[in-house]
Amino acid sequence: MTIPVEYILNFIPLFQSFFFAFLLFTFRNKNALSNRVLGVFMLINFFAYLLSFLDIIKLYDYAIYSWYFTIPLMLAGNPVLFFYIRALTTENFKFKLYDILHFLPVLMVLFINLTTFGPLSYNDKILLVKGVFSAQNVSVSVYIKTYYWANIFYNIQVLGYSFFMILLLRKHKKNIENNFSFKEKISLGWLKGFIVIYIIFVLWEVLTYYLTFIKPYSSLYLVVVIVFYTFLGYFGLKQSDIYIVRNIENIPYPIIRHEHADIIKKADNCTIVNAEKSVTGAEVVQVPESEIRKKEIKIPLSKEKQKEIIEAINKLMEEEKLFLNSQLCLNDFAFRLKVNKNYISVLINEIYQKNFFNFVNEFRIKESQKLLLDPQYNNLSIEGIAISCGFNSKSVFNPAFKRYTGLTPTEYKKLTNKVKL
Template sequence: MSTVELNRFIVILIYGSLVLLSLLKLANPLKVNRKGNLWFGLFLFLWSTYWLDEIWSLIKGSQIEIHSILSVQFVQFLTPVMFYFSVLFFANPSFKFKWSDIKYAILPIFFLINLVLQRYGNFTDQSFFEFTFIGLILFQALFYTGLSYFTIRKHQKRIQQFSANTEGINLNWLEYIILILFIINIIYVIYNLFYDPTSLNAFINIAFLLVIYFVAYYSLKQKEIYPVEEKKLDEFISINEENESEEIKRKLIPDEELLRIKGDLEKLMEQEKPYLDSELNLIKLSEQLSVSTHHLSYVINTGFQKNFFQFVNEYRIEYAKKLLKDNTANKLSILGIAYESGFNSKTSFNTTFKKFTDQTPSEFKK
């Protein structure tokens, strides 16, 4: 098989995989993260249009440039926006568009005006429009991938306010997609500037195909990030917003009440050991303590100077240390100790243990 034939085969795989995956995300048979998956499916479908030229050229047997059609160019320009919207709804399913969000249409409108003027304007010098065309594409891509990256980072902090196990809901895979695509695009731009771009097509397409399979694996594997009813979800979001606000400095409860709840919480953690439940979250703990989630979050943040993730996992790590030191528990593997201590995977156990002790569990045991 020649390089050209290989590249054609890879292009077919890329386009077919993206269209199939977009349909799966739009159909969402598992009914999880509905809004996030809807926008992510639209993003994947728009992403697939970048290979339409090559697909139709293979079908027709001659070179066809679909990307030069005005409507196709405009739709492709919206690809980074669709990705950002999917990140927004993965991170906050209760997010609702407001009139102020009309700002997301500013760049697309400028791009559409530029396209129309470039196509139908009676201008002898097209260099300005061509430069603006490329500049808007690059700026839009960098701007929205940057926004997506910071939204994911904010989400990773938010979930630590109500969940003690963040693996599987931290959206790391979306963060990796951004970084991988950014690196691939840098390589592509550099190669186009200094080398023959046609020789890079097969390599770039293989890289994109691997990224698509990575996306397929993790996006289909993504479980419900907020497995709670909408009312509780709004509580979680509002708790996080309060913690980010200067108003957190005001007292939600009197000092006497704070000390009472703090004492009850320490007693519960020592005697009942709720941290051994791998599915423990702020709601479960607040129900066991018979206090509101807002008050419990305030007590943990203010009374212990920690977030929920840090507070619970400190207990888990201390319990794991006892098991690692205990000769009678030596029959347990590291994974067994992880499960006994309330962790739901060896990876999260190792990562958290290293974070709290600067040692891996194996190093500590030795």
């Protein structure tokens, strides 16, 4: 007995979604929350494809259930994917009660399905699944209209959530540049490619729904589906948690100057640390960031204090060469200076007219210029010098060096040596 190719191609994404869901729920790493959210997305698609597969292989007794849940499952997938990106790009992300509103359309369509398709007799359900139905039946008519409008809403939903996911990634890019001195493994560039594939994938579904000459489950379409799940599953498992990998849990709470303690006392869970001094020389108060946001505490720094912090930052960079740490982030400065990281970020942007990423990498480039011309380091390759100066790889170092000097490291070394001669 020969199994039709169509059955095999329809079964592969069914297997893929279950396989990746299993791995995401059982894979042991610190990226637990985002893995589970992506695992839920895979499970949703597994059940959606399972129900459709039963319909394709004409197991109508079981395919009946697809008419209850297929559209609600499709509508649930988009917000879950959106929350996956939020879980990846948001520090200390937690679900809020109002997040349930994202799933309100799912509940509405499910309710309509249960109250229109549910009461139909078994024979009427089978006829409806086979595409033979009477529009004169009120329940059938309501169900068909719901199915039609739910499909339209789903297409709009995909475009809407794709737009908001792109906004999240753009915001994440700015957060990286203001908080980290590197982008490797945290830029989420693969998700941009995924969203493009996702939009193409859904546009194809739209065309198959409205243009009858395009087959909805053609071989090419199913190949796109298989690539879609392979891409998402592989990179989802590979993705590290953006914040945990930098040991942010070891960084103390944001620190506010003690002279404003009368304001801060309004917040709960405050601890005055009398024995500790900030870089400004004042006693400090540790306040959970959630309390700062809740109480909207905004404490400006005087010009003198700003100058002291900038001098302390320069000392860390020029004397201690903190930039040699390839995993350097803004929280490291907050920890060393006992100053709120948001103050440091604002000061770097205002004083140096640079974000944190460019600020740190400029020091690395200057250090690499010294090493390239120092005979003591002639035994080091370009990549060796890059790593010695705090870069994670040659591929990151070369474009950064050229952007700053206008030359590649090799060109810079040759040109400078010629000038010396």
